[in-house]
Amino acid sequence: MPTGLPQPAFVLIRPQMGENIGAAARGMWNFGLDRMRITSPRDGWPNSRAVAMASGAGRLLDEAQLYETTAEAVADCTYVYATTARPRGLTKPVLSPEAAMKEAAEKIAAGGKVAVMFGPERAGMENDDIALANAIINVPVNPEFSSLNLGQCVLLSAYEWRRASTEIVHERMEMGGEWAEQHEVERLAEHYEERLEEAGFFFPEQKAAHMKQNLRNLWSRMPFTRADVQMMHGIMRQMVRWKDRG
Template sequence: MPMTAPQPAFILVRPQMGENIGAAARAMWNFGLERMRLVSPRDGWPNSRAAALASGAGRLLDNAGLYDDTAAAVADCDYVFATTARPRGLTKPVVTPERAMEQARAMIAEGRKVGVLFGPERAGLENDDIARANAIISVPVNPEFASLNLGQCVLLTAYEWRRQTAEYAPEVMEMAKTEFASAVEIEKLGDHFEQRLEAAGFFFPEAKAEGMKINLRNLWSRMPLTRADVQIFHGMLRQMVRWKERGD
């Protein structure tokens, strides 16, 4: 399978349930990762339950590397992260998923190979696995309930990888077949409101009228109005006048 871009290998160590392997594959593919390695899956390989849960990410399972032990799975890696929620009594850097994927991106850009170890569902990675890693990834979760499902842990890490390698605006405005109103259009809307409110005697007392008009103009300038919004407001004002003239 051709790789779309340099990326870390996600290594599932002794995963116990095919469903979780499938969920991990789906999480990886959600964020553009496709290098999966499996170390001694408990229920053997291939696994029909993994394929069922992977949904559209089945090709990751088809091309996953299969290894007898962790040493073989990380043999070609220049740097390895190990995910664990429990202190292990080993002296290693402990980083968040965000920091880990930031470091992974920098190392991969230099041509280095990076692996990320994920432990089995029940007990996580053993010390022998973690001893082969250069750093530990620890997710800042509730300390009273720190255990993460395998698929969840993979998803969190994959998400941080995507954040480090793709540019996304933190906020966008979805325009539904319209565009933002121009300053002139908003100015005319303000004029229309002032005319109608003036006729209705809204600007009272006279000494406060000018300040009230300025506040209204300021209100319009704060609102991200679209052309459709402006048309609706104009229509509302016109209909209100027609209703009054009909005497309904």
């Protein structure tokens, strides 16, 4: 069964290759979308190549709704977007994927039922298809090479939906251990200062205080984990042992 999460339906208009349908399913499920609708697939339905390409997203294909025409596929929707590189002279709002999915999220949150249409691979949607849409989604691609694969276009739109509908953490630290506490870093600083003092590093004497302050400042700028601190202690101990052996 589809998840209960409010979301748009992604409508594949007359898709030609089963592999592209499978790639579209995979892209949708990557970003939490599972409402797929398909109109008149060229190679019939179900399609074994679509299933193979969908990998872990095969459930979307099992639950995909099949329609004869574009009009039937979007008949229950209150707002429809058409993804196309060529508006073809029709007067409609043209939005970027980011703006369209943000708007779609707002409409769905207000109780609307939204669909996003994707045309067949070779020539895209016909004017009769686009005429059913309220707005157009136009991807800002390289004008010298504007053709997008069906799976790519679905993936891009699904990603923008995820960004618009989910709290995204834009930066995080992947921790491999616990952060070192201040007293642990302080002990590390003392260890290095003591050994460097013995080695005659703080020279000449009139610059020693400033050199030590710079070294302490360096330690304070470095975000150490406890494992980092232990390793740095080990490095210094080994260097001292090596010197003593010599």
